[in-house]
Amino acid sequence: MVDGFGAAQAESREYDVDVAIIGAGPAGLTAGYLLSKQGLKVAIIEKDTRYVGGISRTVEHEGYRFDIGGHRFFSKSQQVVDLWNEILPDDFIQRPRMSRIYYEGRFYSYPLRAFEALRNLGIWRSTTCMASYGLAKLFPIREVKSFEDWTSNQFGKKLYSIFFKTYTEKVWGMPCNEMSADWAAQRIKGLSLGAAVLDGLKRSLGLNKRPNDGMATKTLLETFRYPRQGPGMMWEAARDKVIAAGSHVLMGHAMKQLASDGQGGWRLSATRADDGGETMIRARHAISSAPMRELAARLHPLPQTTLEASRLKYRDFLTVALKIRSEDLFPDNWIYIHDSKVKVGRIQNFRSWSPEMVPDESVACVGLEYFCFEGDDLWASTDEGLIELAKKEMAILGLVNPDDVIGGAVVRQEKAYPVYDDEYAANVAAMRGELEERFPTLHMVGRNGMHRYNNQDHAMMTAMLTVENILAGERVYDIWCVNEDAEYHEAGDEGAQKAIPTRPGHREPTPDQAAALASVRDVPGKVSASGRKAA
Known part of the structure; x- marks a missing residue:
């Protein structure tokens, strides 16, 4: 059996623990680490045979390291920042933040610099943007249903078509008028991609004389912290700490079934990749960061809302x-490609994340990100075919001479993004309502576990609050509050939010519950799954 570091073990393939955890991503490992600290025994299963961290893992190929999607370590939550520092105290570096948008052969700073955008767009197009914005404010769409409706109301049809439509449809593989407005409200709130251009136009007409540095009204962070060798360092350290505490991280284990034992506990069976055998885990609580659709299909008894869950989609x-063969290509962490001539959606420069990601100073390493559906033409392409496509598209964009490419690698990530179509919210609500009522010891966390486009820090916070609930013996905190009304995660001050977020009407712990939680944290040794010290 492979456990944690890959060492062969002679122990049984059965485990009795306090908490079974499905998935060794940020949410699963955060929960496992915090529960282990309190003396609870956990077993975490992970389908990947080599890497922990999920989409936040770091993949290594011939000494080169690749961040899957790009992960800036920034959070407004002080609890999350403190946990990062606790798990990985000595391996953060401070990095400059730089991103640009590529549109029609020109680069735009991100966030937009007003006068740069005006110069690139030209006076005629800038004027039509202003007129379009004015029309949107005078005659807004009253019944906002889609991403297109929401964004057009915020910025006008013209800016929507320039800076949102092409890129968004690449990411999600569906028309913007079929996407839920929830995604825009969650991910764009507080950003001023359009406002920067409009601000410049107003100034040029003498309508706005307030001081301005030329940037968007709400600027994003200019630097961020990053693990020296990628985000996977964080989750490998968390895994090691879980194992050191006497718990288990079982690699190459895919969930087969999660069955209620009829007494509030769980039996989790997993299929092993090494020999095809089965591992059984018995636990009082189960935490799932698996996609809601997969969880519903593998639960026993089968939920009544399995049909609704089966309709959930993923990108x-x-x-x-x-x-x-180049010292470097561009200084950006990544470039957003708003160009319909190519399929690539975003291009990362791994050295700009950390010099230690790229071992050879004479070689630049970039990652072209393609958004697709599992099984479509892109996904089914060979690695060689995808590398040739990437070389061709870099040449089309004018960024690389294909003759200078000396090698490549492909990393595939299933279910990277939960899709926000027009029925996702109802399907999630139906499944959540049933499972919370029928199975109070089953907890859904993380991006896919909650079918919510959470960032890494949000996923961690859902796990942190779930741990508090397990220790308290009841659902004291509603984890669905996390990221519900948040402004964009890269705006504002790191650690500015000192308290665990709750919303009006949500119960704080009672004095008895708070005392119980405090006693659990202060007293070493094992505690039960209900949060009480073992007798």
């Missing part, structure tokens, strides 16, 4: 990493 993701 998959490819990174094509190219090694290029």
Whole structure:
């Protein structure tokens, strides 16, 4: 059996623990680490045979390291920042933040610099943007249903078509008028992609004389922290700490069934990749960061809302990493490609994340990100075909001479993004309502576990609050509050939010519950799954 570091063990393939955890991503490992700290025994299963961290893992190929999607370590939550520092105290570096948008052969700073955008767009197009914005404010869409409706109301049809439509449809593989407005409200709130251009226009007409540095009204962070060798360092350290505490991280284990034992506990069976055998885990609580659709299909008894869960959709993701004979290509962490001539959606520069990601100073390494559905033409392409496509598209964009490419690699990521179509919210609500009522010891966490486009820090917070609930013996905190009304995660001050978020009407712990939680944290040794010290 492979456990944690890959060492062969002679122990049984059965485990009796306090908490079974499905998935060794940020949410699963955060929960496992915090529960282990309190003396609870956990077993975490992970389908991947080599890497922990989920979409936040770092993949290594011939000494080159690839961040899957790009992960800036920034959070407004002080609890999350403190946990990062606790798990990985000595391996953060401070990095400059730089991102640009590529549109019609020109680069735009991100967030937009007003006068740069005006110059690139030209006076006629800028004027039509202003007119379009004015019309949107005078005659807004009253019944906002879609991403297109929401964004057009915020910025006008013209800016929507320039800076949102093409890129968003690449990411999600569906028309913007079929996407839920929830995604825009969650991910764009507080950003001023359009406002920067409009602000510049107003100034040029003498309508706005307030001081301005030329940036968008709400600027994003200019630097961020990052693990020296990628985000996977964080989750490998968390895994090691879980194992050191006497718990288990079982690699190459895919969930087969999660069955209620009829007494409030769970039996989790997993299929092993090494020999095809089965591992059984018995636990009082189960935490799932698996996609809600997969969880519903593998639960026993089968939920009544399995049909609703089966309608949930996911967007998959490819990174094509190219090694290029060049000291560097561009200073950006990544470039957003708003160009319909190519399929690539975003291009990362791994050295800009950390110099230690790229071992050869004479070689640049970039990652072209392609958004797709599992099984479609892109996903089914060979690695060689995808590398050739990436070389061709870099040449079309004018960024690389294909003759300078000296190698490449492909990383596939299933279910990278939960899709926000027009029925997702009802399907999630139906499944959540049933499972919370029928199974109070089953907890859904993380991006896919909750079918919510959470960032890494949000996923961690859902796990942190779930741990508090397990220790308290009841659902004291509603984890669905996390990221519900948050402004964009890269705006504002790190650690500015000191308290665990709750919403009006949500119960704080009673004095008895708070005392119980405090006693659990202060007293070493094992505690039960209800949060009480073992007799």
